[in-house]
Amino acid sequence: xxxxxxxxxxxxxxxxxxxxxxxxxxxxxxxxxxxxxxxxxxxxxxxxxxxxxxxxxxxxxxxxxxxxxxxxxxxxxxxxxxxxxxxxxxxxxxxxxxxxxxxxxxxxxxxxxxxxxxxxxxxx
Numbered sequence: 001x002x003x004x005x006x007x008x009x010x011x012x013x014x015x016x017x018x019x020x021x022x023x024x025x026x027x028x029x030x031x032x033x034x035x036x037x038x039x040x041x042x043x044x045x046x047x048x049x050x051x052x053x054x055x056x057x058x059x060x061x062x063x064x065x066x067x068x069x070x071x072x073x074x075x076x077x078x079x080x081x082x083x084x085x086x087x088x089x090x091x092x093x094x095x096x097x098x099x100x101x102x103x104x105x106x107x108x109x110x111x112x113x114x115x116x117x118x119x120x121x122x123x124x
Contacts, residue, residue: 004028005028005029005050006029006031007021007029007030007032007049007052007053007115008044008047008049008052008053009021009024010033010034010040010052010054010063010066011035011053011054011055012035012036012058016055016084017033019108020033020053020084020106023108024051024053024111026112027111027112027115027116028115028116029050029051029115029119036059037058037059037061037063037065039060041066044066044070044073044076048078049076050078050079050080050119051080051082052079052080053111054067054083054098055085056083056085056087056090056094063085064094067081067097067098071097080100080118081099081100082100083100083101084102084104085103086103100114102114
């Protein structure tokens with residue numbers, strides 16, 4: 001049996017982080033939450049998630065810095081990054097660096113269906 005894919009949710013809003021993590025778990029991922037950019041960077045130095053759901057407005061280290069780290073670390077070359085932001089201007093600035101940009105509010109079914117598709121791409 002294939003190893004369960006791993007997702008990291010990097011989101012400072014406690015409720016949103018829980019919703020995103022639960023949605024990814026329902027879609028068959030192991031999910032971990034980092035609630036600030038510094039914790040996210042420490043974890044990303046140790047693990048290579050299949051998928052990262054990344055908020056751009058994070059405390060301590062910005063989402064833009066986390067995204068840059070992911071995109072420049074060779075270990076994370078296969079990590080899919082989904083930006084989740086309420087700011088359309090930020091979304092347009094980072095869309096070429098992300099695999100997908102979602103504008104908040106992000107619905108359960110939207111993220112669930114996306115996660116299922118990403119999981120099936122990983123398994124093929």
